[in-house]
Amino acid sequence: MLFHVTMTVRLPHDMPAAEADALKAREKALAQELQRAGTWRHLWRVAGRYANVSIFDVADNAALHDTLMKLPLFPYMDVEVQPLCRHPSSVHEDDR
Numbered sequence: 001m002l003f004h005v006t007m008t009v010r011l012p013h014d015m016p017a018a019e020a021d022a023l024k025a026r027e028k029a030l031a032q033e034l035q036r037a038g039t040w041r042h043l044w045r046v047a048g049r050y051a052n053v054s055i056f057d058v059a060d061n062a063a064l065h066d067t068l069m070k071l072p073l074f075p076y077m078d079v080e081v082q083p084l085c086r087h088p089s090s091v092h093e094d095d096r
């Protein structure tokens with residue numbers, strides 16, 4: 001199943017820079033692992049915001065929840081999820 005996910009990162013202003021950098025590094029490593037595995041299909045920066053728009057390909061709602069919960073930045077993100085299904089006019093056969 002495909003999900004459109006918007007993540008807005010809100011790190012506390014008083015978080016030490018080293019702690020924030022370590023969290024971001026762990027997040028990047030997992031994000032890249034999930035992209036290579038095909039789970040995190042798209043990752044786009046929202047221009048002008050510390051936010052991203054992503055497409056996830058996971059088995060079901062519970063799998064998406066588990067994946068998002070494992071993200072190191074999860075405690076500091078507002079997450080909005082929209083489930084997707086194939087558009088009848090889409091020419092992309094691999095859209096599910």
Ligand SMILES: O=C(O)C[C@H]1C=CC(=O)O1
Nearest residue numbers: 009027028031050051052
């Ligand atoms: O920067 C972000 O949008 C938050 C998060 C998503 C991937 C990643 O590396 O960090």
